[in-house]
Each structure stands twice: as C-alpha cells, then as structure tokens.
Amino acid sequence: MEVDVFSPFHDVGVGAGDFVAKADLAGLDECSVVLxxxxxxxxxxxxxxxxxxxxxxxxxxxxxxxxAEDLKMPVGxxxxxxxxxxxxxxxxxxxxx
Numbered sequence: 001m002e003v004d005v006f007s008p009f010h011d012v013g014v015g016a017g018d019f020v021a022k023a024d025l026a027g028l029d030e031c032s033v034v035l036x037x038x039x040x041x042x043x044x045x046x047x048x049x050x051x052x053x054x055x056x057x058x059x060x061x062x063x064x065x066x067x068a069e070d071l072k073m074p075v076g077x078x079x080x081x082x083x084x085x086x087x088x089x090x091x092x093x094x095x096x097x
Contacts, residue, residue, distance in 0.1 A: 001089075001093050003093055006027040006028070006030060006031055008020075008023075008024045008027060008028075008044070008048070011023075011027060012024050012027065024044075024048070025051060028048060028051060028052055028055075028057070029055070031052070031057055032057065032058075033057065033058045033059075033060065033092055033095040034048065034049070034052045034057055034058070034059045034060070034092075035060050035061075035062070035088060035089065035092040036048065036049050036059055036060070036061045036062070036074075036079075037061075037062045038061050038062065038063040038066055038070070038071070038074065038081075039062065039063065039064050039065060039066065041066075041070060049061070049073075049074055049079065050073075053077045053078070053079065058078075058080075058095050059074065059077075059078075059079040059080070060079070060080050060082065060088055060091050060092040060095060061074055061079050061080065061081045061082070061088070062082055062083075062084075062085055062088040063081050063082070063083060064083055080095075
C-alpha cells in the first residue's frame with residue numbers, strides 16, 4: 001500500500017531487553033500511527049500502546065477473540081479498535097498524515 005512500516009518483530013528482532021527496548025521505542029518515535037495486534041495480550045504490545053498513546057500517536061488496534069475487560073485501557077485512551085484485519089489495515093493507512 002506504499003507506506004513505510006516499522007515492525008518491532010521484523011526490524012528489531014530478539015535480543016537482550018536493554019537493546020530490544022531501546023530500538024523498539026526509537027522505531028515507535030518515528031511512527032505517525034501505530035497498528036497494534038491485541039490478540040493474545042502480549043506484554044510488549046500493551047507497553048507499546050501505552051507509550052505511543054502517551055506521545056500522542058494514534059493507535060489502531062486489531063482485537064479478535066478478546067474480552068471487553070481486556071480492551072478497557074485501549075478504548076478508554078482513544079485507540080480505535082477493529083475486529084477485522086483488513087479494516088484495521090485500511091484504517092491505519094488512512095490515518096497516516
């Protein structure tokens with residue numbers, strides 16, 4: 001879709017926490033919008049959402065098979081939640097400034 005993408009999984013990878021955390025946050029600092037996959041409640045993804053919300057970066061989230069309780073903080077902080085992958089991707093691309 002001709003957008004630049006930063007993926008912590010692909011662009012940072014695995015390693016020691018001090019390396020991974022610094023590289024991940026540096027990558028997020030360059031993002032104008034974040035697409036977060038909330039399936040599974042990964043602690044790193046939850047942290048990334050909080051970090052980007054605190055920085056004022058819009059968050060679009062894909063949430064399939066989640067409980068309403070699991071989405072309380074993302075919904076309460078203005079993240080836009082979608083249950084469909086394609087919709088979440090388009091909403092992320094359209095949110096790009």
